Amino acid sequence: MADFLAENNQCGQNILRLVSRGNAILAELLRLSEVIPPVFRQENQHEKVKYADIISDFSYFRNAEYFDNKIESKVELQDLDEEFRENNIEILTRFYQAFSSVHKYIIDLTKFLEDLEEGIYIQHSLESVLINDDGKQLLCEALFLYGVMLLIIDTRIEGIIRERILVSYYRYSAQKAAAGDSNIDDVCKLLRSTGFSNAPGAKRPPNYPESYFNRVHINSDFINMVIGRLRSDDIYNQISAYPLPEHRSTALATQASMLYVILYFEPEILHNQQAKMREIVDKHFPDNWVISVYMGMPVNLLDAWSTYKAASTALNNTLETEMSENRLQNMPIK
Secondary structure, eight states, X not given: OTTTXXXXXXXXXXXXXXXXXXXXXXXXXXXXXXXXXXXXXTOSHHHHHHTTTTOOXXXXXXXXXXXXXXXXXXXXXHHHHHHXXXXXXXXXXXXXXXXXXXXXXXXXXXXXXXXXXXXXXXXXXXXXXXXXXXXXXXXXXXXXXXXXXXXXXXXXXXHHHHHHXXXXXXXXXXXXXXXXXXXXXXXXXXXXXXXXXXXTTXXXXXXXXXXXXXXSOOOHHHHHHHHHHHHHOOTTOOGGGOOSGGGHHHHTHHHHHHHHHHGGGSHHHHHHOHHHHHHHHHHHOSSOOEEEXXXXXXXXXXXXXXXXXXXXXXXXXXXXXXXXXXXXXXXOOO
């Protein structure tokens, strides 16, 4: 296992390539989130009215024939539709390829885990990979990156916008999809709107984001083993560089962010497993409750975990302890 990342180690090379691909997908999603065509946001009333008959969300799939016939029945709508296609097909294709790559990523990760379980890699198993320094880092990162992809998509490319983009791509690339060259149905199921909105005052949807994270099944044993490894280990060997106890949260900051995301794949821990959550909070979040999940994605744990009983209880216990200690330190000595 010392040469897990050696070129002749197929297991190590496969998971390394997968994680590398995951980072590339994230970079593309962040780039695309900055170039969403304004017409899909429909913030301009004139454009909203102009394109009302040719841009649709997933309601299109319930009555596609009516929608298409309406366009075909009017020459002006046909011309507008063709103009819209020519102007946007390139960016639509780019968006779809990015969305499709997210779905392919999790399917490939699931296949990798199945191959591990079935003994395809002979000398490797899930347990042995998680013991190896490089292996446990890569497996934890692989699941974390998928979670971050979903969060970035939902926070940067709102659900209704995703649906409009996917429907437009589907309409303009119907022949390719019909020929079996596309997994667009699976992509649509994965990335349909969650109801989440960044708008001020918007309420968080029920069971969000765990229901979103569970749209594609992932081996629960794998999830729990990754969480266990992040709970118990210093997977990046950072504690030796931060020997003082008060610096522990800094040393474990990277894997704390990973743990925050991955816990949504196993919400039972957040809801009901108080002992585990107390251990996680005491070790990873003793004095940092606003964390950076990924570039430009800060999270306030007090808000994020407010609906999870075990998580909020553990966090409140730590907050009360921390505030009590601060009060004691600041009391004047008579």
